[in-house]
Amino acid sequence: MYKLKFTLIFCLFLVSVNVQSQTDEQVIKDIYKKALTNGKSYAWLNHLSNQIGGRLSGSLNAEKAVEYTKEELEKLGLNKVWLQPVMVPKWVRGIKEYAFIESESGKTTTVNICALGGSVATPALGLKANVIEVKNFEDLEALGKAEIEGKIVFYNRSMQADLILTFEAYGGCVNQRYMGAVEAAKYGAVGVIVRSMNLRMDDLPHTGSMTYNDLPNEQRIPSAAISTNDAELLSTMLQLDPAVNFYFKQNCRQLKDVQSYNVIGEITGSEFPDEYMIVGGHLDSWDLGDGAHDDGAGVVQSMDVLRLLKESGIKPKRSIRVVLFMNEENGLRGGKKYAELAKQKGENHVFALESDSGGFTPRGFSFDCNDATFNQVLSWQPLFKPYLIHYFEKGGSGADVGPLKTKSNVLAGLRPDSQRYFDHHHASNDTFDAVNKRELELGAATMTALVYLFDKYGVNPINKDTQIKD
Amino acid sequence: MYKLKFTLIFCLFLVSVNVQSQTDEQVIKDIYKKALTNGKSYAWLNHLSNQIGGRLSGSLNAEKAVEYTKEELEKLGLNKVWLQPVMVPKWVRGIKEYAFIESESGKTTTVNICALGGSVATPALGLKANVIEVKNFEDLEALGKAEIEGKIVFYNRSMQADLILTFEAYGGCVNQRYMGAVEAAKYGAVGVIVRSMNLRMDDLPHTGSMTYNDLPNEQRIPSAAISTNDAELLSTMLQLDPAVNFYFKQNCRQLKDVQSYNVIGEITGSEFPDEYMIVGGHLDSWDLGDGAHDDGAGVVQSMDVLRLLKESGIKPKRSIRVVLFMNEENGLRGGKKYAELAKQKGENHVFALESDSGGFTPRGFSFDCNDATFNQVLSWQPLFKPYLIHYFEKGGSGADVGPLKTKSNVLAGLRPDSQRYFDHHHASNDTFDAVNKRELELGAATMTALVYLFDKYGVNPINKDTQIKD
Numbered sequence: 001m002y003k004l005k006f007t008l009i010f011c012l013f014l015v016s017v018n019v020q021s022q023t024d025e026q027v028i029k030d031i032y033k034k035a036l037t038n039g040k041s042y043a044w045l046n047h048l049s050n051q052i053g054g055r056l057s058g059s060l061n062a063e064k065a066v067e068y069t070k071e072e073l074e075k076l077g078l079n080k081v082w083l084q085p086v087m088v089p090k091w092v093r094g095i096k097e098y099a100f101i102e103s104e105s106g107k108t109t110t111v112n113i114c115a116l117g118g119s120v121a122t123p124a125l126g127l128k129a130n131v132i133e134v135k136n137f138e139d140l141e142a143l144g145k146a147e148i149e150g151k152i153v154f155y156n157r158s159m160q161a162d163l164i165l166t167f168e169a170y171g172g173c174v175n176q177r178y179m180g181a182v183e184a185a186k187y188g189a190v191g192v193i194v195r196s197m198n199l200r201m202d203d204l205p206h207t208g209s210m211t212y213n214d215l216p217n218e219q220r221i222p223s224a225a226i227s228t229n230d231a232e233l234l235s236t237m238l239q240l241d242p243a244v245n246f247y248f249k250q251n252c253r254q255l256k257d258v259q260s261y262n263v264i265g266e267i268t269g270s271e272f273p274d275e276y277m278i279v280g281g282h283l284d285s286w287d288l289g290d291g292a293h294d295d296g297a298g299v300v301q302s303m304d305v306l307r308l309l310k311e312s313g314i315k316p317k318r319s320i321r322v323v324l325f326m327n328e329e330n331g332l333r334g335g336k337k338y339a340e341l342a343k344q345k346g347e348n349h350v351f352a353l354e355s356d357s358g359g360f361t362p363r364g365f366s367f368d369c370n371d372a373t374f375n376q377v378l379s380w381q382p383l384f385k386p387y388l389i390h391y392f393e394k395g396g397s398g399a400d401v402g403p404l405k406t407k408s409n410v411l412a413g414l415r416p417d418s419q420r421y422f423d424h425h426h427a428s429n430d431t432f433d434a435v436n437k438r439e440l441e442l443g444a445a446t447m448t449a450l451v452y453l454f455d456k457y458g459v460n461p462i463n464k465d466t467q468i469k470d
Numbered sequence: 471m472y473k474l475k476f477t478l479i480f481c482l483f484l485v486s487v488n489v490q491s492q493t494d495e496q497v498i499k500d501i502y503k504k505a506l507t508n509g510k511s512y513a514w515l516n517h518l519s520n521q522i523g524g525r526l527s528g529s530l531n532a533e534k535a536v537e538y539t540k541e542e543l544e545k546l547g548l549n550k551v552w553l554q555p556v557m558v559p560k561w562v563r564g565i566k567e568y569a570f571i572e573s574e575s576g577k578t579t580t581v582n583i584c585a586l587g588g589s590v591a592t593p594a595l596g597l598k599a600n601v602i603e604v605k606n607f608e609d610l611e612a613l614g615k616a617e618i619e620g621k622i623v624f625y626n627r628s629m630q631a632d633l634i635l636t637f638e639a640y641g642g643c644v645n646q647r648y649m650g651a652v653e654a655a656k657y658g659a660v661g662v663i664v665r666s667m668n669l670r671m672d673d674l675p676h677t678g679s680m681t682y683n684d685l686p687n688e689q690r691i692p693s694a695a696i697s698t699n700d701a702e703l704l705s706t707m708l709q710l711d712p713a714v715n716f717y718f719k720q721n722c723r724q725l726k727d728v729q730s731y732n733v734i735g736e737i738t739g740s741e742f743p744d745e746y747m748i749v750g751g752h753l754d755s756w757d758l759g760d761g762a763h764d765d766g767a768g769v770v771q772s773m774d775v776l777r778l779l780k781e782s783g784i785k786p787k788r789s790i791r792v793v794l795f796m797n798e799e800n801g802l803r804g805g806k807k808y809a810e811l812a813k814q815k816g817e818n819h820v821f822a823l824e825s826d827s828g829g830f831t832p833r834g835f836s837f838d839c840n841d842a843t844f845n846q847v848l849s850w851q852p853l854f855k856p857y858l859i860h861y862f863e864k865g866g867s868g869a870d871v872g873p874l875k876t877k878s879n880v881l882a883g884l885r886p887d888s889q890r891y892f893d894h895h896h897a898s899n900d901t902f903d904a905v906n907k908r909e910l911e912l913g914a915a916t917m918t919a920l921v922y923l924f925d926k927y928g929v930n931p932i933n934k935d936t937q938i939k940d
């Protein structure tokens with residue numbers, strides 16, 4: 001028994017020595033090889049997507065996902081795994097929404113809609129009204145109360161197709177969805193229909209969060225998304241006859257907040273255990289699909305980062321945590337809670353990386369950091385080139401890690417290829433079959449390589465610890 | 471009428487002046503914008519895939535594709551559109567193949583196979599024999615005739631998962647498919663089963679070309695591909711019991727060569743009409759799917775290059791041709807014929823670009839050219855960066871343009887993201903729905919930008935014409 005124990009310890013020692021004598025090129029090559037030949041992310045995602053399914057905050061599925069990922073992290077031999085309690089909103093969709101366009105002659109055409117997350121219900125028998133189409137809030141102002149009162153406002157601004165980064169096109173549209181009800185209610189609108197945030201023409205409505213801000217309950221109007229094909233249809237019918245009616249029925253509602261959890265695992269640092277580096281995604285998803293891309297992918301990739309570090313025999317100097325955030329989609333409670341508690345405990349979070357842009361082929365990272373650190377990142381570009389990782393830009397990181405921002409730390413976001421992302425985002429086709437195993441695994445490897453480099457060289461190049469030694 | 475004509479000419483003049491006064495950045499931005507907001511490639515691909523379908527050389531569908539693409543090119547207002555006759559092989563699959571594994575007890579398990587292109591049929595009632603599994607030709611040699619004679623050779627070497635460029639993994643495997651029958655026949659094998667060239671585990675067999683070289687007819691043994699899942703199953707069953715039988719039946723055959731065509735369109739150069747730059751893909755495809763990625767995508771992207779040049783008001787100095795090659799898959803007759811006739815006519819082909827790696831997000835190009843030209847290409851990298859095109863490497867180009875190689879010209883291949891390509895390659899799921907519109911359009915724009923730059927600055931930087939003027 002002693003002999004076995006000694007042999008085991010000796011083996012671990014050899015692995016450790018081996019990694020330390022390897023060049024960064026070799027370590028990173030090994031990470032990619034392990035991810036592509038022995039990755040766990042795809043199997044985890046299969047379970048999250050196909051055994052659990054959509055994981056809306058406050059749902060039973062969300063709690064199953066908490067339990068499952070905690071159990072899986074516990075199998076990895078990390079130093080700590082725990083749940084961090086957080087209260088989350090619970091919004092439920094109710095029965096499937098129904099909508100049609102009605103011409104003056106009474107002929108009806110059924111269209112595909114879904115309630116926006118956070119919306120109130122229509123009256124029990126539905127809501128029917130004339131429709132006024134607008135592209136933006138300026139249009140509302142120009143039309144004024146006289147043209148809008150008593151009508152359903154139809155926001156029909158498309159995502160801009162010639163932007164290469166589709167997230168920029170999303171950014172240029174999403175205020176219609178998020179603020180559309182608040183703005184339309186000012187002019188006496190009775191409901192809101194929003195063109196789905198989708199670059200493709202299809203029949204799938206895409207949900208997503210919306211707000212009423214502090215509007216009193218009686219001024220809250222029901223809001224739904226309509227598929228891109230049906231948005232075009234509605235627009236055409238309105239051009240032919242502005243008097244057409246739109247009918248929709250949804251019985252979604254907001255319940256009381258419920259208890260949920262962030263799931264956290266940690267490899268405690270060997271030299272600077274009080275410096276925390278985190279990698280994460282969000283466990284919750286919308287309810288229409290199974291949330292494979294948004295953000296099952298980010299969850300399983302983040303889990304695999306810690307597994308790959310261990311499998312590669314890397315003993316990080318700093319404490320590396322995987323954080324699976326709850327409630328990114330409709331509240332960001334998990335991200336806020338994690339940052340709040342980190343602040344309370346005085347935990348120094350020097351680095352936070354989020355994967356929440358889909359499980360597609362990774363192209364690189366965006367960084368929210370100072371110039372010195374960014375230049376350090378740029379010096380690593382040759383290490384990533386063999387893996388076709390070329391995109392290193394300053395910019396946003398991720399919603400969940402945002403609250404951790406300090407003057408000196410590094411926030412980063414994985415940037416996968418974005419062309420297909422909004423075909424699936426928040427829709428019923430955000431499903432496991434749309435994720436490619438290799439693309440997912442390449443993302444996990446790319447994240448692991450970045451974590452390895454930041455742990456080895458440190459975040460702030462002026463520290464002694466951060467001199468590049470190789 | 472005169473007034474209208476004058477106005478039109480004046481407008482064209484303005485467009486032309488405008489392009490010439492624009493920077494390369496502006497011209498390329500406009501190309502991408504036009505491709506993404508007003509591209510034609512996706513609609514063309516829809517027709518090729520869904521109205522015509524698989525286009526195996528010598529088939530009726532292949533001729534329909536010739537006719538359709540010629541008609542569409544004629545609508546573009548090019549200077550010339552014509553068909554270039556070429557005799558092509560005609561291999562037909564016959565009725566759907568059937569195969570099973572039979573245990574000693576007589577229990578049978580059906581498996582998914584398809585005949586390899588060019589294979590002979592099995593006997594009419596099928597072929598049943600013991601199986602010997604090998605990974606490569608060295609295994610055959612080590613086993614020798616004693617172990618192989620009278621058996622079916624099962625080539626089961628997987629694609630190497632840790633290679634980032636999946637085409638390299640394909641290159642490491644494809645000799646099993648192409649030369650497997652010739653090598654196995656040397657040892658008296660009666661048939662060949664090859665693991666599908668696919669990085670994914672699924673149930674789809676992937677066809678592809680194979681050869682018998684100059685083997686006499688009576689030594690030609692039938693060859694088929696088996697799905698990756700079924701290859702694993704067969705391998706496992708052989709480990710449990712090496713005496714299992716494999717049965718397969720296919721009635722494919724090689725008919726006489728038939729007449730077909732390369733389809734060619736040309737914008738004649740304004741300054742150097744005798745210098746030819748071509749862009750192309752191959753019109754033929756395998757027959758199991760509709761050939762959307764291989765190579766419908768390359769066909770429609772190449773067509774769109776000429777359309778985008780015209781739409782952008784670019785008047786090329788050199789003659790730009792789109793060439794839609796026939797019979798890349800099982801003979802390369804179109805590529806050879808085009809080069810042969812170009813040589814006969816003394817046409818100086820200074821540049822040839824092929825798109826034949828799928829319609830996925832473009833990552834860049836590989837180049838077969840001299841160092842001076844390659845350095846010129848590298849100087850253009852900043853122009854491509856806004857479109858996330860980063861990959862510029864020396865290497866292969868494309869099978870169809872290969873025969874055009876001279877000492878001084880440039881051959882190039884579009885390099886799209888390759889992670890998903892072999893999930894679909896030569897299989898029944900190489901279909902239109904697997905192509906993303908934006909990814910396809912980005913490829914067309916990227917090709918157009920490269921053609922624009924090479925036309926403007928020339929191929930050989932030591933020529934007067936090729937000094938970079940901007």
